[in-house]
Amino acid sequence: MLQDEASIARDALDEARRSGDVETIASVIHRHLWPLYDQHIEALQEAVGSISGPTLARYPVLRMLHPIAPAMAGSSTAFDVESLRDAPVHGATGRDAIVTMEILAARMNGDLRSSAAYAGELADRVYTMDVPERAQRGSILWFLHYEMGSTLLLMGDTVGAVRELSKARDVGRVSGSQNAERASLARLALAEALRGSIADATESLTAARSLPSLTGPYAAQGRGTEGSADALIALERAASLDAFDPAVLSSLESTAFTWPFVTLARVRHAILGGRPTDAFEIARVAASTHRVQDGTIPADILTRTYIEVFLQLGQEAEAVETGKRIREPGPMLLSQLTRLDLVIGDFDAASARLREIGSARWTSPVSEAEITCLRVWEMVGRETLTVDAARKFALVGLNPDYRRVVRMVPRWVAESARRHMPEDVREAFDEATAGMTFADLGHANLHLTASERRVFAALPHHDRVADLASALFLSPNTVKTHLSSLYRKLGVSSRREALELRSPIVRDVGPSLAGHELPPFTA
Structure with a gap:
């Protein structure tokens, strides 16, 4: 889509609105859906907002684009995503846009599983169908990769998310869209932060903020994405809580794509600050105001929080019961369930989970650091800790990007590991962790x-x-x-x-x- 196409689309919309004919307005929006959404979202939403309710009901795409749509997310009036299939399309890129709308509509309904299924369909289209229009400057291609990557991130597949969001950034750089590169870089930084690739996340976030400010539909999303990534980076590196001010998260949109990551940052700050009941309330409110499905990042984040809070309050039985509620634990939750196994002394279960985490396709830098710390905990509990394992634990502690991970180990485990470290490593470990408060699990x-x-x-x-x-x-x-x-x-x-x-x-x-x-x- 060249800028000329955007201008043509805007002129056509203005003419349709002057006619006052609803059918004409709907036809123009369907024909020029992508250029209007990408370049003229305010005019598009103004046009949709002027259409009466009964008419909107006949045009699901228009209902999806209505200004009030984000506020309806999670309400009892869910979007009829399947009805988008009947929307008139114009060419292969028009169908690309409709499938992308299906991804967004399902996500707004809180149905991440369906959103992932639509993203899979879109991936099949992108990687198997040769559509020349996608190669044109200003096409929808960057946005397709952007939404596929965003969906994979919500499903916990950070490897796939980084792959797709990197492609979105590369295509966006030459797309001619004023928002493409910065929006893609911001979401890439969030995926990298969740993986624990903190140096990469910092680099991506810095690159994003060197570009012009986001506009239109990307502005609010960008604030939430960049703010969440910033917070998660700071919390991973936090030797003290002074490194991060949680007040910066208070203004971020709670119903947008980033709500799980804002929640994660807030509960991490509360837990590291020794305020478990605050973390519990943050998670409980988030779960009560959003639809949450097993096997997704939101479910991992919330259940991980509940278990951590119960452990900090010495309520191991409640933590165990909470863990049993989840049928499909993701990567974040598996590491927390391993900690729970270690707390209750079930070393065999902990060892099995550690093998599962280590062999999973979504293994990440932060999960590798967690495996090291949890393995040392298991070995201390079994009285089999080795000098080599203690050295590996020290190396995690020496890495400033994994301060949070190290802090979640109980002090008695850290002390035992310290005594097994070679003297040169122990001195460096003592210096790196001076003043650090380790987990207090009772x-x-x-x-x-x-x-x-x-x-x-x-x-x-x-x-x-x-x-x-x-x-x-x-x-x-x-x-x-x-x-x-x-x-x-x-x-x-x-x-x-x-x-x-x-x-x-x-x-x-x-x-x-x-x-x-x-x-x-x-x-």
Whole structure:
């Protein structure tokens, strides 16, 4: 689509509106759908907004393009996506535009599975059909790759998302569209940030912001996309929470494409800041105001949050029950379920999940870092930690792009790994993690017996084994046995070190969330 075509489309729309004939307006919009959407969205929506409701009902494309359409997302009045099939089309690129509208309509309905199916159909068209018009400067091609990549991102396929969004950027650079390259780069940065490719995400975001500001339908989407990517980058690198201000997310559109990623950034900030009940409320509101399907990134994000909150509050049973609700865990949720297995001491299940994560086609840099940390946790729990594994854990800690990942490991695991590190690596690790607060998951993740917990609770009040034995009505040898096991599980070698750990481990876990019903997800 050359700019001349956009001008022709605008002139045709203006003439149709002057005629006042609804059929003529609808025909013009269908004939010039892409140039009007890409270059004249305000005029297009103004024309659609002037058409009465009964007439709109007969033209699903017009209803989809109505200015109020985004606000209707998630409402009880879902878009009849199938009806778009009956829309009149003009040529192969016209059908491309209709299939793309089907992707968008299904997404606005919250039906990401159907959206992905339409994206698959579009991919078949793009990669198997030779359409000369797509090769023209200003064609719809960049937008096709852009929406296919966006859909793959919502389904958790970050590899496919990066591939398609990179193509959208490359085609957009020469397309003649004033928005194509920046919009594609911004969404590419978001996909890279979710993968944990933080350097690439930063580079893409910087490149996007060096281009002219987005206009038309891309402006609001761009703000949400760039803001989400910025937040996720900052949170991955956050050695302290001062590196990110969550207030920047408050103005982003909650019903747009980026709502799951805005939610992810907000709950991560709350969890890292030790505010689990805030994270729970953020996730619960998001789930209640959006349709969420199993096997999608939104479901992964929300369920991961619920499990993390329950673990931070010491409510392991609730965390386990939450994990059982999901039938198709994605990559983000699998790593959280592995953490849950480790907390409850099911090392065999954790090991199986780690193998599943490592062999999956969507393995990413951040999942590799998580595998390293979780494997070390498993080895510490089994008392099989090796120097090589401890060194790999140190290397993750030395990478500034994975501070969040390292912080999610319990302190007692990090301390045990530290003692197994070679001296040169340990010194660098200590410097890199100085002042870092590790995960506080409560005493349950230590797998203490009832007797060991009694000894741990009495430890601050008695200096000598004999005094502990007398207070607990146990023999000194029994107390020594409990202390030996306790020190081993804590990863310490003395009473003083155990007392240093006791404050964050044996604590008031705060209010229970067991009575709060979680919003259901759809299959």
